[in-house]
Amino acid sequence: DGGITQSPKYLFRKEGQNVTLSCEQNLNHDAMYWYRQDPGQGLRLIYYSQIVNDFQKGDIAEGYSVSREKKESFPLTVTSAQKNPTAFYLCASNVARDYNEQFFGPGTRLTVL
Amino acid sequence: GQNIDQPTEMTATEGAIVQINCTYQTSGFNGLFWYQQHAGEAPTFLSYNVLDGLEEKGRFSSFLSRSKGYSYLLLKELQMKDSASYLCAVRDSSGGSYIPTFGRGTSLIVHP
Numbered sequence A: 001d002g003g004i005t006q007s008p009k010y011l012f013r014k015e016g017q018n019v020t021l022s023c024e025q026n027l028n029h030d031a032m033y034w035y036r037q038d039p040g041q042g043l044r045l046i047y048y049s050q051i052v053n054d055f056q057k058g059d060i061a062e063g064y065s066v067s068r069e070k071k072e073s074f075p076l077t078v079t080s081a082q083k084n085p086t087a088f089y090l091c092a093s094n095v096a097r098d099y100n101e102q103f104f105g106p107g108t109r110l111t112v113l
Numbered sequence B: 001g002q003n004i005d006q007p008t009e010m011t012a013t014e015g016a017i018v019q020i021n022c023t024y025q026t027s028g029f030n031g032l033f034w035y036q037q038h039a040g041e042a043p044t045f046l047s048y049n050v051l052d053g054l055e056e057k058g059r060f061s062s063f064l065s066r067s068k069g070y071s072y073l074l075l076k077e078l079q080m081k082d083s084a085s086y087l088c089a090v091r092d093s094s095g096g097s098y099i100p101t102f103g104r105g106t107s108l109i110v111h112p
Helices: none
Strands: A004-007 A010-013 A019-025 A031-037 A043-051 A054-057 A064-066 A076-078 A087-094 A108-112 B003-005 B009-013 B018-025 B029-037 B044-049 B053-057 B060-065 B070-075 B084-092 B100-102 B106-111
Touching (some): A004 A087, A010 A019, A019 A031, A019 A087, A043 A064, A076 A087, B003 B084, B009 B018, B018 B084, B029 B070, B044 B053, B044 B060, B070 B084
Parallel strands (some): A010 A108
Antiparallel strands (some): A004 A019, A019 A076, A031 A043, A031 A087, A064 A076, B018 B070, B029 B044, B029 B084, B053 B060, B060 B070, B084 B100, B084 B106
């Protein structure tokens, strides 16, 4: 079955630790995205990548980093510089940037204690 | 960037019809999307409008007026499982990014 996987579903970390969230897709999509969602808020774009080895900052990139070494994978690292990291993180992909729908992974809920 | 506005919460009765509005301001409109998101889950795609008019897909329809910067999602024959958040997203081509911007979502509560 084709789709997007994110792991883990729930993640707990101590303040000051870096943490990496994984996102893998087997849809052969070129474009991948990371969003953050807070309660009562829409999705805010953190980073996106439209091709392997290239990525762009979104609206709230500070305190986050990404890599795109393979087409299938777009991991997100939440660094200790991110002031308020507790949130629901969603990874998405689509065929290319101007294609219609985005497909979303199940999300990772990160709680920093 | 875009300014997207939709109501925070709506309630409706099972079997009824509900209309969720979305207004937006953008410089390079390139499409409007509606997604459904159940609590704690990923958004799922419902509809896409790029031309004015109504797109119908089963119980769900979406309307767009580009001149008014306005869209609505119409849900007919409401079912309890339609209780969810509905996200409006607008894609902007100015600057070449083609990345959709999401509204805050409308939480729909369907009661018996």
